[in-house]
Amino acid sequence: MRLKNRLSVLVIASTAILGYSNYANAAGTLSGQIGVEVTIGSGCSVANSGGDTNTWGTLNFGEYSDLVNTINGSVVGTAATVGLQVTCSTDLPYTLTFNNGLNASGGLRRLNLGANYIPYHLYSDATYTTSILNAPLSRTGTGSLESIPIFGRILPSDQTTTAPAAGKYIDTVTATLIW
Structure with missing residues (x-):
């Protein structure tokens, strides 16, 4: 009986040691890598658009009493x-x-007020020599904000009258950015 008790104590002690041993072996350190990536697609944006529509700006010639x-x-x-x-x-x-x-009409953009029109031109330079009629402006992106100036001119020689009816004349030109 004593042998049986000793054997039982030995089995219990061995189980306790093995259990403790497995617990001690469970602690450790693992290292691994996490892949991190971003994909940037080519594209363009217009910074000065606003509101719910794509309003990219305004060409306001101001207020005048005539077009002389x-x-x-x-x-x-x-x-x-x-x-x-x-x-x-x-x-x-x-x-x-x-x-x-x-x-x-007739190769000219025109502001209008009812049946009255005021022809005008668009240019890509401040010297008003490079007309924007049907030719696109071609550029290459720099990755930075670029200001693309657009100039307008109303010439007396384009007018049917230099004293048109009073009121606010308007037009809308659609600009399209293609890449």
Whole structure:
């Protein structure tokens, strides 16, 4: 009987040691890698668009009593920035096109008030020598914000009358950024 008790004590002690041993072996350190990535697609954005519509700016020639002198203006963005504020991916070729507006006739864009029209021109330079009629502006993205100035001009020589009816003349030109 004593042998049986000793054997039982030995089995209990061995089980306790093995159990403790397994517990001690459970502690340790594991290392592994976590892959981290981001994919950047090529693209462009216009910084001065605003509201619920894609309003990229306004060309407001101001207020005049007649059209006997040349009137100049430039596009001002929604945040009072001059020109269109475009950011395109580095080295991404893009073009900016402009339609002829809602009232074009005879190769001229025209502001309108009812049946009255005031022809005007768009230019891509401050010297008013590079007309934006049907030719797109082609550029390559820098990855940074670029200001693309757009200038407008009303010429007396384009007018059917230099004293048109009083009121607010309007037009809408659609600009399209293609990449």
